Amino acid sequence: MRISCNKEELQRGVNIVSKAVSKKTSMKILECILIDASSDKIKLTGNDMELGIKTIIEGDIEDTGSIALDAKFLGDIIRTLPANSEITIDSDKNYTTYITCENSQFKLSGLPSDEFTNLPVIEKDKYIEISSLTLKEMIRQTIFSISTLDNNKIMTGELLEINNDVIRLVSLDGHRISIRNTNINSSEINKKLIIPGKTLNEISKILSGDTEEIISIYFDNNHVIFEFEDTLVVSRLIEGEYFNIDQMLSNDYETKLVINKRQFMNSIDRSMIYLTESDKKPLILSINDTEMDLMMRTTKGEFKENIEVNKEGKDILIGFNPKFLKDALSVIDDEDITIYMMNAKAPCFIKDENTYTYLILPVNFNVNSF
Amino acid sequence: MRISCNKEELQRGVNIVSKAVSKKTSMKILECILIDASSDKIKLTGNDMELGIKTIIEGDIEDTGSIALDAKFLGDIIRTLPANSEITIDSDKNYTTYITCENSQFKLSGLPSDEFTNLPVIEKDKYIEISSLTLKEMIRQTIFSISTLDNNKIMTGELLEINNDVIRLVSLDGHRISIRNTNINSSEINKKLIIPGKTLNEISKILSGDTEEIISIYFDNNHVIFEFEDTLVVSRLIEGEYFNIDQMLSNDYETKLVINKRQFMNSIDRSMIYLTESDKKPLILSINDTEMDLMMRTTKGEFKENIEVNKEGKDILIGFNPKFLKDALSVIDDEDITIYMMNAKAPCFIKDENTYTYLILPVNFNVNSF
Numbered sequence: 001m002r003i004s005c006n007k008e009e010l011q012r013g014v015n016i017v018s019k020a021v022s023k024k025t026s027m028k029i030l031e032c033i034l035i036d037a038s039s040d041k042i043k044l045t046g047n048d049m050e051l052g053i054k055t056i057i058e059g060d061i062e063d064t065g066s067i068a069l070d071a072k073f074l075g076d077i078i079r080t081l082p083a084n085s086e087i088t089i090d091s092d093k094n095y096t097t098y099i100t101c102e103n104s105q106f107k108l109s110g111l112p113s114d115e116f117t118n119l120p121v122i123e124k125d126k127y128i129e130i131s132s133l134t135l136k137e138m139i140r141q142t143i144f145s146i147s148t149l150d151n152n153k154i155m156t157g158e159l160l161e162i163n164n165d166v167i168r169l170v171s172l173d174g175h176r177i178s179i180r181n182t183n184i185n186s187s188e189i190n191k192k193l194i195i196p197g198k199t200l201n202e203i204s205k206i207l208s209g210d211t212e213e214i215i216s217i218y219f220d221n222n223h224v225i226f227e228f229e230d231t232l233v234v235s236r237l238i239e240g241e242y243f244n245i246d247q248m249l250s251n252d253y254e255t256k257l258v259i260n261k262r263q264f265m266n267s268i269d270r271s272m273i274y275l276t277e278s279d280k281k282p283l284i285l286s287i288n289d290t291e292m293d294l295m296m297r298t299t300k301g302e303f304k305e306n307i308e309v310n311k312e313g314k315d316i317l318i319g320f321n322p323k324f325l326k327d328a329l330s331v332i333d334d335e336d337i338t339i340y341m342m343n344a345k346a347p348c349f350i351k352d353e354n355t356y357t358y359l360i361l362p363v364n365f366n367v368n369s370f
Numbered sequence: 371m372r373i374s375c376n377k378e379e380l381q382r383g384v385n386i387v388s389k390a391v392s393k394k395t396s397m398k399i400l401e402c403i404l405i406d407a408s409s410d411k412i413k414l415t416g417n418d419m420e421l422g423i424k425t426i427i428e429g430d431i432e433d434t435g436s437i438a439l440d441a442k443f444l445g446d447i448i449r450t451l452p453a454n455s456e457i458t459i460d461s462d463k464n465y466t467t468y469i470t471c472e473n474s475q476f477k478l479s480g481l482p483s484d485e486f487t488n489l490p491v492i493e494k495d496k497y498i499e500i501s502s503l504t505l506k507e508m509i510r511q512t513i514f515s516i517s518t519l520d521n522n523k524i525m526t527g528e529l530l531e532i533n534n535d536v537i538r539l540v541s542l543d544g545h546r547i548s549i550r551n552t553n554i555n556s557s558e559i560n561k562k563l564i565i566p567g568k569t570l571n572e573i574s575k576i577l578s579g580d581t582e583e584i585i586s587i588y589f590d591n592n593h594v595i596f597e598f599e600d601t602l603v604v605s606r607l608i609e610g611e612y613f614n615i616d617q618m619l620s621n622d623y624e625t626k627l628v629i630n631k632r633q634f635m636n637s638i639d640r641s642m643i644y645l646t647e648s649d650k651k652p653l654i655l656s657i658n659d660t661e662m663d664l665m666m667r668t669t670k671g672e673f674k675e676n677i678e679v680n681k682e683g684k685d686i687l688i689g690f691n692p693k694f695l696k697d698a699l700s701v702i703d704d705e706d707i708t709i710y711m712m713n714a715k716a717p718c719f720i721k722d723e724n725t726y727t728y729l730i731l732p733v734n735f736n737v738n739s740f
Contacts, residue, residue, distance in 0.1 A: 301478035
């Protein structure tokens with residue numbers, strides 16, 4: 001195989017597919033990128049057996065063929081080569097590969113392409129379409145509340161629920177639920193997919209965030225495919241039944257609070273100063289009329305602050321893990337947010353009309369100490 | 371004690387003196403900043419017993435007094451308070467301290483100021499003056515080659531050698547020596563100080579790099595003081611006799627090479643791609659006429675490159691640790707550099723007329739393998 005491409009184009013492709021390459025593994029081939037120039041296009045593929053990414057890059061094929069090259073070395077070599085230069089990759093039948101560019105030459109050993117596991121193929125009869133921007137936003141606004149603990153596999157993924165012309169992306173970790181809805185073109189599909197958090201994280205990095213770019217999402221019972229213009233992302237799905245989210249949601253409330261998001265976030269930041277891994281205390285909110293007192297009491301010190309709020313309904317004294325409030329507020333783009341509360345034991349909901357819902361469980365605390 | 375200051379002014383002061391506060395220690399007082407408002411100025415001090423920094427900040431003293439407060443909490447509290455706000459620090463006789471700002475209040479426990487170790491006082495009869503920019507540059511251009519290993523204490527510091535109207539800053543680690551000279555106003559001082567690397571690193575962060583700002587450097591046999599307009603940095607000196615640098619230097623050479631610095635650095639970067647902690651190989655330079663071949667051979671792969679050079683004298687084949695070449699080139703601002711070499715066993719010198727000298731020892735290698 002002998003191909004040549006522009007540095008930036010090769011770098012773009014390698015960066016994309018590297019997201020599906022294993023960093024540490026005992027199988028050398030899983031650390032490789034497959035360069036396939038056996039037909040009329042140059043295709044790069046990374047595949048860690050759970051997530052696979054294939055992309056097409058521009059370039060000239062001088063001799064057809066294919067080779068698997070160490071992703072780290074390939075990425076580093078390209079990175080250090082001069083901007084706008086032409087890079088040639090030349091592999092012989094012993095898989096010895098020369099990467100040359102101007103006066104530089106790198107020699108490295110490749111692996112035969114037949115050791116590389118091809119991406120799974122699925123039928124493309126069922127699919128939905130969504131803009132790159134919307135998908136990127138939906139992931140950003142929910143991914144923070146997946147569980148990172150492996151003891152409940154389902155919680156390490158997100159639920160993508162397709163309901164004809166509405167889809168929602170849901171994550172939860174046992175203390176909170178994040179939901180982001182959007183409308184799509186009528187799809188006549190009713191389907192629930194549990195997509196690994198890692199897949200969504202990596203896709204999010206590839207998504208341009210362009211409203212014009214449309215992503216097609218295909219799936220069967222085991223895999224989901226995200227198809228971009230020149231790039232294909234294939235991921236295993238997580239097996240199992242997701243939690244029944246709807247039965248955890250409620251529209252009832254006793255206290256409704258409208259509050260400036262930026263101001264509330266800054267106050268929460270201040271309340272967290274004394275917290276350490278070993279000394280976690282709740283942030284107590286005491287809401288009376290048009291005021292909210294924030295209070296934090298730790299062995300290291302105390303914090304209190306008073307901010308104005310717009311309240312409807314009952315006064316309330318309630319405690320939260322401030323990090324959970326902060327995480328949700330960080331991803332909301334609205335200037336003011338609305339919080340719905342029932343009582344000090346029931347979950348609160350931060351939500352708008354249609355787009356997002358963040359459920360956060362309150363924390364018990366000793367009322368007498370406040 | 372009760373003082374109030376503008377947020378940014380307090381933050382500036384706390385950031386400066388925090389550089390001399392211990393991060394992890396079993397003595398609570400070493401993690402504190404002393405706020406001393408017992409006279410007509412507000413003085414902040416950090417002191418980890420090796421390095422001490424004192425600075426004066428603007429503000430109002432409502433009640434005179436002093437208190438030592440945890441540096442991390444103080445820094446975090448100030449950071450999270452609103453921009454351009456007025457911050458009040460109020461300590462009672464039990465050292466309970468309230469930091470208030472707008473609607474926020476933090477309570478924390480301070481320590482009595484008499485637990486805090488005052489900075490050492492030294493006579494100010496001997497001193498030199500140097501601009502902030504020059505000092506900052508001298509540190510940047512030498513600090514990288516101090517030793518980080520504690521087994522030879524002297525190598526963890528830098529030699530500041532004052533020779534009437536010339537000073538030089540020297541670092542070495544057993545494989546290389548970095549020297550940066552500058553002229554100062556005639557001082558009639560001949561003195562060698564060994565200043566801890568940590569001190570120089572921290573000072574470098576405080577230095578504005580302004581050519582107009584003049585730093586005075588005072589010293590006795592045990593301490594050195596860097597005096598800025600409102601800030602004083604006191605450091606212990608490292609005891610002992612520094613290496614005799616001059617006997618390691620030489621102006622003889624058999625090969626003189628002029629080379630574009632940027633191009634050489636880029637080539638060195640490329641040569642380092644295959645290197646790992648466990649597989650360190652030399653970069654071989656083969657210089658013939660107007661060309662230089664760079665070669666790197668590792669178990670993972672090989673690299674070679676050919677670049678144009680301007681050579682005087684003999685051809686040479688010599689090997690270097692590429693990191694040492696890269697470190698020196700990274701801090702030189704010249705477009706072209708000159709390298710002087712004697713033979714494959716003798717140190718090379720990268721130097722200009724008067725300002726800098728970088729000595730680098732070559733590495734042995736098996737000539738037959740190239």
